[in-house]
Amino acid sequence: MFQQVSLFATQAEESEPNEKLSRVYLSEPELPKMLTKVPGPLSSRMKSELNEMGGMGGAVNFFINVEASRGNYLVDADDNMLLDGFGHIASLPLGYNHPKLMEASQSPQWQSASVHRSALGMFPPTELLQWTRDVLLSESMAPRTTDGTEWMVQPMLCGSSANENVYKAACMAYRGRQREKQGLDANAFSSEEEESCMVNQAPGSPQLSILSFAGGFHGRTFGALSTTHSKAIHKLDVPSFDWPTAPFPELKYPLSENIDANFAEEERCIAAVQDVLEARLGTSPVAAVIVEPVQAEGGDNHASAHFFRRLREVTAEAGVAMVVDEVQTGVAASGHMWAHEAWDLPSAPDFVSFSKKAQIGGYYYQPKWHPAGSYRVFNTWMGDPAKLLALETVLKVVNEDDLILNAKTTGAHLLEGMESLQAVFPNLLSRARGIGTICAIDLPDSATRDRVHANMRDRGVLIGLCGEKSLRLRPSLIFTHRHAEHLLSVMEDCVREV
Amino acid sequence: MFQQVSLFATQAEESEPNEKLSRVYLSEPELPKMLTKVPGPLSSRMKSELNEMGGMGGAVNFFINVEASRGNYLVDADDNMLLDGFGHIASLPLGYNHPKLMEASQSPQWQSASVHRSALGMFPPTELLQWTRDVLLSESMAPRTTDGTEWMVQPMLCGSSANENVYKAACMAYRGRQREKQGLDANAFSSEEEESCMVNQAPGSPQLSILSFAGGFHGRTFGALSTTHSKAIHKLDVPSFDWPTAPFPELKYPLSENIDANFAEEERCIAAVQDVLEARLGTSPVAAVIVEPVQAEGGDNHASAHFFRRLREVTAEAGVAMVVDEVQTGVAASGHMWAHEAWDLPSAPDFVSFSKKAQIGGYYYQPKWHPAGSYRVFNTWMGDPAKLLALETVLKVVNEDDLILNAKTTGAHLLEGMESLQAVFPNLLSRARGIGTICAIDLPDSATRDRVHANMRDRGVLIGLCGEKSLRLRPSLIFTHRHAEHLLSVMEDCVREV
Numbered sequence: 002m003f004q005q006v007s008l009f010a011t012q013a014e015e016s017e018p019n020e021k022l023s024r025v026y027l028s029e030p031e032l033p034k035m036l037t038k039v040p041g042p043l044s045s046r047m048k049s050e051l052n053e054m055g056g057m058g059g060a061v062n063f064f065i066n067v068e069a070s071r072g073n074y075l076v077d078a079d080d081n082m083l084l085d086g087f088g089h090i091a092s093l094p095l096g097y098n099h100p101k102l103m104e105a106s107q108s109p110q111w112q113s114a115s116v117h118r119s120a121l122g123m124f125p126p127t128e129l130l131q132w133t134r135d136v137l138l139s140e141s142m143a144p145r146t147t148d149g150t151e152w153m154v155q156p157m158l159c160g161s162s163a164n165e166n167v168y169k170a171a172c173m174a175y176r177g178r179q180r181e182k183q184g185l186d187a188n189a190f191s192s193e194e195e196e197s198c199m200v201n202q203a204p205g206s207p208q209l210s211i212l213s214f215a216g217g218f219h220g221r222t223f224g225a226l227s228t229t230h231s232k233a234i235h236k237l238d239v240p241s242f243d244w245p246t247a248p249f250p251e252l253k254y255p256l257s258e259n260i261d262a263n264f265a266e267e268e269r270c271i272a273a274v275q276d277v278l279e280a281r282l283g284t285s286p287v288a289a290v291i292v293e294p295v296q297a298e299g300g301d302n303h304a305s306a307h308f309f310r311r312l313r314e315v316t317a318e319a320g321v322a323m324v325v326d327e328v329q330t331g332v333a334a335s336g337h338m339w340a341h342e343a344w345d346l347p348s349a350p351d352f353v354s355f356s357k358k359a360q361i362g363g364y365y366y367q368p369k370w371h372p373a374g375s376y377r378v379f380n381t382w383m384g385d386p387a388k389l390l391a392l393e394t395v396l397k398v399v400n401e402d403d404l405i406l407n408a409k410t411t412g413a414h415l416l417e418g419m420e421s422l423q424a425v426f427p428n429l430l431s432r433a434r435g436i437g438t439i440c441a442i443d444l445p446d447s448a449t450r451d452r453v454h455a456n457m458r459d460r461g462v463l464i465g466l467c468g469e470k471s472l473r474l475r476p477s478l479i480f481t482h483r484h485a486e487h488l489l490s491v492m493e494d495c496v497r498e499v
Numbered sequence: 500m501f502q503q504v505s506l507f508a509t510q511a512e513e514s515e516p517n518e519k520l521s522r523v524y525l526s527e528p529e530l531p532k533m534l535t536k537v538p539g540p541l542s543s544r545m546k547s548e549l550n551e552m553g554g555m556g557g558a559v560n561f562f563i564n565v566e567a568s569r570g571n572y573l574v575d576a577d578d579n580m581l582l583d584g585f586g587h588i589a590s591l592p593l594g595y596n597h598p599k600l601m602e603a604s605q606s607p608q609w610q611s612a613s614v615h616r617s618a619l620g621m622f623p624p625t626e627l628l629q630w631t632r633d634v635l636l637s638e639s640m641a642p643r644t645t646d647g648t649e650w651m652v653q654p655m656l657c658g659s660s661a662n663e664n665v666y667k668a669a670c671m672a673y674r675g676r677q678r679e680k681q682g683l684d685a686n687a688f689s690s691e692e693e694e695s696c697m698v699n700q701a702p703g704s705p706q707l708s709i710l711s712f713a714g715g716f717h718g719r720t721f722g723a724l725s726t727t728h729s730k731a732i733h734k735l736d737v738p739s740f741d742w743p744t745a746p747f748p749e750l751k752y753p754l755s756e757n758i759d760a761n762f763a764e765e766e767r768c769i770a771a772v773q774d775v776l777e778a779r780l781g782t783s784p785v786a787a788v789i790v791e792p793v794q795a796e797g798g799d800n801h802a803s804a805h806f807f808r809r810l811r812e813v814t815a816e817a818g819v820a821m822v823v824d825e826v827q828t829g830v831a832a833s834g835h836m837w838a839h840e841a842w843d844l845p846s847a848p849d850f851v852s853f854s855k856k857a858q859i860g861g862y863y864y865q866p867k868w869h870p871a872g873s874y875r876v877f878n879t880w881m882g883d884p885a886k887l888l889a890l891e892t893v894l895k896v897v898n899e900d901d902l903i904l905n906a907k908t909t910g911a912h913l914l915e916g917m918e919s920l921q922a923v924f925p926n927l928l929s930r931a932r933g934i935g936t937i938c939a940i941d942l943p944d945s946a947t948r949d950r951v952h953a954n955m956r957d958r959g960v961l962i963g964l965c966g967e968k969s970l971r972l973r974p975s976l977i978f979t980h981r982h983a984e985h986l987l988s989v990m991e992d993c994v995r996e997v
Contacts, residue, residue, distance in 0.1 A: 059873035223722030
């Protein structure tokens with residue numbers, strides 16, 4: 002029934018749109034080279050040994066020989082060479098052993114920053130000023146705003162700590178505004194507040210909440226986890242704040258044939274947000290709404306720019322912070338530096354959190370959300386100088402090698418390819434979707450999905466899973482047309498065999 | 500009234516007990532050299548500029564010229580040279596530009612680890628096995644146990660994420676044991692649990708709690724912050740779990756004259772712990788009790804080994820995890836590798852969390868607390884390979900240069916010196932206390948304390964503050980007798996001037 006001629010070039014015979022990347026893939030293997038199934042015997046044995054010492058969450062897929070890996074190709078412990086379309090859960094910016102990163106790591110500045118883990122909040126190195134201005138707040142990195150907002154930025158260590166501190170800052174600002182309405186200073190704490198907070202009680206520890214979306218993922222520490230709703234296994238047995246959720250749009254595909262239904266679905270979700278904001282006012286008012294541009298762990302669920310513009314309107318009207326969690330979507334992968342730049346928002350988000358490909362975590366915020374006083378958003382390290390230097394080089398390569406454009410064109414090719422595949426295998430594949438290289442496609446059920454995933458891996462193409470039955474792609478930013486071709490041809494073979 | 504002859508040598512004329520450290524301080528200045536007050540004009544201007552971009556918590560003291568700093572002496576942006584007795588809030592293991600760390604940072608292995616921020620939980624580098632076995636679980640690093648417990652270990656990024664994940668693991672184990680008592684598997688989740696947790700409700704998000712002590716500090720993310728009770732400013736305006744506290748012993752000094760009163764005080768606190776454990780059983784059972792060996796942020800509050808042995812007994816009897824938070828006390832500073840090794844506990848703690856001087860965060864745990872199943876304690880990075888390599892070198896130097904012994908002897912000298920000072924200035928100084936170099940002393944009030952602190956800093960000796968009116972010392976592990984002498988002599992001068 003299925004056509005037997007491959008839709009995709011299996012050899013890298015196509016011309017490469019981005020010639021600047023050739024220096025990277027010249028050092029790559031031509032194609033995957035598989036000696037064993039994955040995980041191979043050595044990885045499996047190492048995993049058993051690691052499990053006896055704790056096992057890192059019991060989640061190890063296989064071990065990587067980093068030194069031998071190049072570009073988009075990883076070499077595993079069993080000497081298999083795989084094309085990496087998952088990029089360390091979307092956190093690998095420039096593939097393996099990128100020459101510019103390897104070169105930068107030999108500079109005295111890098112070595113000093115990697116040896117001196119300064120307490121950036123109290124005793125920062127003199128370079129911090131330059132790193133903040135010319136890396137974090139540079140034109141290349143800071144989100145472009147439509148309303149002239151000048152960002153402030155707070156580095157952190159990871160996505161969870163970024164979001165946790167965003168929630169804190171939003172709650173502090175919320176309470177500060179309440180005090181200001183009473184004619185007080187934003188941080189004119191009452192003695193009752195000072196005493197009650199010390200034993201975890203209101204009014205010092207206020208009944209405020211953070212609104213998140215069903216299917217969202219924002220991290221796994223207690224605050225972040227209370228806003229995570231992707232899979233039960235992330236949350237089971239862990240105490241949670243009684244914070245509310247709203248439904249996230251469940252779009253019908255193909256989008257072009259479901260315009261009215263999807264519009265109605267998005268309006269339903271916006272109305273639900275408004276309902277929660279109002280319902281919570283009397284009990285635990287919502288200080289912030291957090292949303293991912295694409296719900297990644299939850300199944301690569303997309304919404305339209307219209308939905309996010311509506312969310313911006315609704316939150317602005319209610320005086321509630323709109324937090325865009327760009328931990329997985331940020332840093333060029335979406336075909337924009339930040340996915341939310343594609344939405345044409347009426348005003349900038351209040352907070353934008355980042356991590357993963359940025360190598361460091363943190364968040365941008367509008368100055369009006371800056372906590373009054375000192376030592377409120379604070380911790381010992383407040384980030385990591387070494388990762389700021391890594392980000393500096395990543396940004397340089399993103400600019401020099403046009404990697405935003407590369408993500409856009411490679412992503413378009415991946416999405417077209419998956420759309421072609423689902424036209425050929427309509428009973429097996431559905432909902433091909435993507436922005437930039439953040440692409441996904443659904444199988445009929447999780448068992449079939451898992452089989453395709455494992456078979457692709459055994460043939461040397463590593464991609465990721467998400468949601469109940471989705472395959473997701475999260476390659477690094479140097480993943481090009483030719484890599485996409487090979488990934489698609491292996492996907493085709495594995496789907497064909499189902 | 501006060502004697503005018505200094506108690507301490509102002510020049511480094513004493514013999515040095517630890518000759519191995521000479522290679523470090525040969526490169527140091529002899530004494531501080533001050534050109535301006537601290538912060539100087541350049542630091543102040545840089546701080547203003549940084550504040551416009553966010554300001555890192557509004558807490559910057561001054562900027563450091565890391566490249567020019569050596570050993571225990573930092574050079575600030577205004578070219579002042581200060582003796583560092585605070586060590587980046589207790590997180591500086593080997594001073595500035597330690598030759599062994601600088602050498603290690605030039606190795607290809609270090610460069611690779613600092614370039615490749617692997618997702619350690621899913622796709623670790625092949626070296627992870629060796630790092631786990633020979634660094635984290637090495638004889639040098641892993642806490643010595645009295646009961647034959649073989650540790651498991653989970654790296655994390657910082658102290659907060661270590662404690663957050665300890666709490667999660669403790670709650671998971673608590674619920675697992677409840678299921679096992681019903682004849683089920685530990686992770687045989689009911690469909691009601693799977694559904695309810697997705698909207699932050701019981702039974703999937705259970706009503707469990709973590710017991711902490713008044714005055715304790717365990718981090719600033721939402722779960723960790725709910726167990727932090729050091730200062731109101733850490734907690735105000737942030738929602739909190741309704742988790743309980745127990746009083747921490749308020750010991751009377753000098754200890755040798757208050758043995759009975761202190762014994763009674765500690766028993767009172769243990770009884771309060773027992774009361775909370777019982778009282779919460781019907782509402783939100785306590786899954787873990789967390790305690791610092793020395794309550795640092797809360798004011799350097801000590802308790803006796805007897806207190807901690809009693810806490811171990813009480814928690815073991817109740818089947819509740821005893822978590823020792825060694826984030827600030829761990830890695831040699833106490834004169835033991837881990838402060839709790841001095842307690843002669845009847846059985847090992849269930850969890851020991853670490854960070855700061857370890858450069859990486861994480862926790863040791865007894866295998867019985869290992870979460871059933873996979874992906875439960877998990878996140879993208881699960882630590883940082885680069886910091887594991889830094890820790891490897893720190894451990895090597897700790898062993899080669901006898902730095903545990905150095906902390907013990909330097910600490911003893913610091914404590915004796917402060918006891919001498921308080922004998923001379925009984926109306927100004929009190930409660931000199933310490934284990935290893937983790938020393939503190941009290942002034943009559945916070946204004947006087949702050950003045951002494953600022954004057955010491957202006958004379959080139961940086962130390963820290965904690966609690967309401969305490970000065971605390973947190974030097975790096977290469978702080979020796981001669982540095983202690985100078986610190987004490989400047990402290991004496993500044994106290995004399997009050």
